[in-house]
Amino acid sequence: xxxxxxxxxxxxxxxxxxxxxxxxxxxxxxxxxxxxxxxxxxxxxxxxxxxxxxxxxxxxxxxxxxxxxxxxxxxxxxxxxxxxxxxxxxxxxxxxxxxxxxxxxxxxxxxxxxxxxxxxxxxxxxxxxxxx
Numbered sequence: 001x002x003x004x005x006x007x008x009x010x011x012x013x014x015x016x017x018x019x020x021x022x023x024x025x026x027x028x029x030x031x032x033x034x035x036x037x038x039x040x041x042x043x044x045x046x047x048x049x050x051x052x053x054x055x056x057x058x059x060x061x062x063x064x065x066x067x068x069x070x071x072x073x074x075x076x077x078x079x080x081x082x083x084x085x086x087x088x089x090x091x092x093x094x095x096x097x098x099x100x101x102x103x104x105x106x107x108x109x110x111x112x113x114x115x116x117x118x119x120x121x122x123x124x125x126x127x128x129x130x131x132x
Contacts, residue, residue, distance in 0.1 A: 070109075081102045
């Protein structure tokens with residue numbers, strides 16, 4: 001039950017952060033009719049290029065904001081793993097296996113975080129190549 005509450009709290013925090021990061025990209029619409037069919041007052045149409053630009057700008061800002069946090073969390077996790085490695089002298093190989101697993105997971109997480117722009121660029125390049 002306690003784990004379920006934590007998952008819900010994390011989901012709420014992440015969704016709040018996502019909505020807060022949208023900031024100026026979300027337009028508020030009036031519910032009134034302008035007389036034109038299918039057009040709502042207060043919302044101006046945007047081109048696909050402008051929409052893609054705004055989404056990319058938002059993702060870039062989120063990536064830049066998360067970079068220092070990611071580095072700090074990784075350093076803390078590696079420090080904890082180093083301290084835990086010192087306790088191997090007292091506890092045996094079971095703890096050593098867990099420490100190695102933790103260090104591996106931190107490394108994989110950093111690889112995925114910093115490699116994400118490269119992987120996305122590579123997929124975009126392949127998609128453009130395939131559509132030629």
